[in-house]
Amino acid sequence: MSLQILTIPCRTDNYAYLAHDPETGATALVDVPEAGPILDALSQHGWRLSDVLITHHHGDHVEGLKDVLSHAPARVIGAAADAHRLPPLDIAVSEGDAVHIGSETGRVIEVPGHTVGHIAFHFPESGAVFTADSLMALGCGRVFEGTMPQMHASLGKLAALPPATLVYSGHEYTAANAAFARSVDPDNPRLAARTEEIARTRAAGRPTVPVPLAEELETNPFLRAQDPAIRAHLGLESATDAEVFAEIRGRKDRF
Incomplete structure (x- = not known):
């Protein structure tokens, strides 16, 4: 039986996730941006927290942990x-x-890449991967601590997962990411259609995550450094994939 996964909006644009196993009653929390919404969700569903999975050390992913554990003791797992x-x-x-x-x-x-100790959690039976600030919907995390080649290689690992895998990322950045993606991949019809879908989703007040990896492979420029159209648009036809990725990430930093 697959995990039941609940998306929990936190702070201004963060997401935490509760993953519940109905067979055993175990419930894991992925990242802890703030305690209130998470504790409310546990109470509303009658779930008992068993584990907390931490993806990386940034405050907006761990700041609520002490308060959550004071109400719902659980094992803490991290890198x-x-x-x-x-x-x-x-x-x-x-x-x-x-x-x-x-x-x-x-x-x-x-x-x-985003941090040097960032980890993701892949649950193949449920077809889910929790990526936080590595692979994001139509984007990737800013490279704060690692290197561009590190981030490119990390995204390559995630891109190799089964295409039907749902990607649960850490922030609601998708509309802004779509605007940037269209600046480097302007002739991609799937990206244009997805941008319209994102606008409708956000207008309805719904999260744009999770998203199937297959959709990211078609539209996320950070997974498409090998694409001839993007390379031509950037004037990097003869560059390596890692060099194209670094150019795209640099442009996003300045966008």
């Missing part, structure tokens, strides 16, 4: 590489390690 600057961990994990939510087993994917 071994970042244990020195994360809240206290019960389980420290690295690339390929197993993570369990009740009866479902996920795997840790190390995705450095």
